[in-house]
């Protein structure tokens with residue numbers, strides 16, 4: 117509290133400044149006590165669903181002039197390291213891609229394979245809520261930034277993930293070729309997608325774990341037939357070997373870039389034709 121003597125000592129102008137500061141501090145304190153506080157997660161600032169799945173994750177947007185260090189700050193926070201001399205203006209074209217499918221089909225492994233070129237073998241740790249990674253790909257000379265959201269496949273997180281569907285421009289829907297129920301549930305996933313996602317969202321169906329041919333229960337043809345029924349591109353993938361992983365994201369990035377920069381007299385692009393012309397088939401034993 118300011119005493120009347122201190123007011124006369126500091127003069128009118130200073131008094132105004134002090135009053136403004138006190139008001140700002142009081143407002144900030146009241147706001148802080150009323151608003152729920154973010155619980156930061158070292159791996160990902162979007163990970164607050166870890167703490168309580170019913171809480172909507174907080175989002176922090178870094179703004180400021182080019183070169184002030186926004187990207188470096190984010191890398192430091194996400195990976196705990198500074199990348200010296202790596203300044204490159206962040207690309208102006210960016211899209212959100214979401215990974216969907218039953219728990220255990222390999223969504224997290226698929227994302228890690230694409231991002232880091234590594235396979236997470238060993239103990240399976242189910243995703244809690246939602247996590248994300250960024251990767252920039254170059255499509256026909258244009259840098260395209262993909263923000264990829266890895267969702268929890270478990271039923272109990274469905275209400276959390278539904279809230280994100282409408283923000284995604286593309287959805288990669290995975291099943292596990294060694295798990296029949298994950299394939300049977302694809303229709304239910306597509307129903308949810310039609311209910312919650314944008315009408316023009318790009319969808320791709322992926323039959324993952326194509327490396328495990330000895331345990332295959334879903335034929336490649338069955339995946340193709342289902343995909344054709346829903347009019348979406350399809351391929352089999354392996355997060356373990358990396359088969360078709362990069363191609364899936366590249367095809368999505370090409371389609372989204374084509375839509376964003378579409379010109380009436382420009383070249384046309386059909387994602388299904390592109391996928392069909394590029395995809396690799398499992399090296400053996402795809403027929404049951």
Ligand SMILES: Nc1nc2c(ncn2[C@@H]2O[C@H](COP(=O)(O)OP(=O)(O)OP(=O)(O)O)[C@@H](O)[C@H]2O)c(=O)[nH]1
Nearest residue numbers: 219220221222223224225242243269325354355356
């Ligand atoms: N052989 C093989 N195993 C895989 C592949 N992809 C994932 N796995 C294994 O499958 C298990 C589940 O993988 P995750 O990536 O954690 O599954 P998820 O879909 O993210 O599961 P949720 O987070 O619960 O939704 C792990 O033990 C992985 O090692 C693959 O392509 N081939």
